Amino acid sequence: MLGCDVHAYARQASRLIVACLLCFGFWQMGQGSYIPAKAWLAQELMQRAWTRTAEGEARVSPWPWADTWPLARLTAKSGDVSLIVLAGGSGRTLAFGPGHLSASTLPGEIGNAVIAGHRDTHFQFLKDVHVGEMLIMESGDGVEHRFKVVTIDIVDSRKGSLLLDTPLATLSLVTCYPFDSREAGGPLRYVVTATKVH
Numbered sequence: 295m296l297g298c299d300v301h302a303y304a305r306q307a308s309r310l311i312v313a314c315l316l317c318f319g320f321w322q323m324g325q326g327s328y329i330p331a332k333a334w335l336a337q338e339l340m341q342r343a344w345t346r347t348a349e350g351e352a353r354v355s356p357w358p359w360a361d362t363w364p365l366a367r368l369t370a371k372s373g374d375v376s377l378i379v380l381a382g383g384s385g386r387t388l389a390f391g392p393g394h395l396s397a398s399t400l401p402g403e404i405g406n407a408v409i410a411g412h413r414d415t416h417f418q419f420l421k422d423v424h425v426g427e428m429l430i431m432e433s434g435d436g437v438e439h440r441f442k443v444v445t446i447d448i449v450d451s452r453k454g455s456l457l458l459d460t461p462l463a464t465l466s467l468v469t470c471y472p473f474d475s476r477e478a479g480g481p482l483r484y485v486v487t488a489t490k491v492h
Contacts, residue, residue: 330415336390337416340364340378347434353381362387365394366401368409368467369430375419379431383410392416392467398458401431402439402490406464408456413484417469420486429488431465441465441488449483456485463490 343356344364353363366379380387383395392411399405411417429441448471471484
């Protein structure tokens with residue numbers, strides 16, 4: 295009789311452990327897909343705001359509480375990559391898409407337009423960009439600015455910063471490095487620099 299109770303208790307404990315492991319596994323999968331899902335949804339909402347911007351509206355917020363708006367569209371890899379670039383470079387903005395650093399010039403103007411993005415979402419494609427490749431920045435008024443990649447550098451952010459006052463219209467795309475790092479926020483930056491083609 296006692297042996298039956300022990301076996302029943304062991305089966306019940308085993309089921310409880312399996313249920314807990316399954317719940318933990320689903321929770322982990324959800325955590326792993328949260329950031330990419332958020333990034334995808336944000337791009338969809340920003341595409342709608344971009345359409346309104348292209349129709350002449352100014353500073354169209356992608357959602358009511360947003361403190362940013364679509365500033366430009368970045369196209370790369372012969373059209374395979376198309377991203378809405380947001381105004382501002384705060385962590386909150388970069389969670390939703392690449393952001394234009396307000397201290398830099400606007401894309402297409404003389405000087406360096408700096409766009410930052412996360413290495414594991416929007417700017418993951420940068421690891422496949424090559425010198426000589428074309429990047430297109432479309433402004434809200436529909437004007438396309440074409441840039442040719444001239445350098446790709448790995449920079450230690452503790453030892454220097456990007457030059458903003460350049461004699462040519464320049465575009466710098468910046469993300470954390472290395473791309474496959476398990477830790478976020480290290481000091482290294484992957485910088486793709488392109489100059490405007492006239």
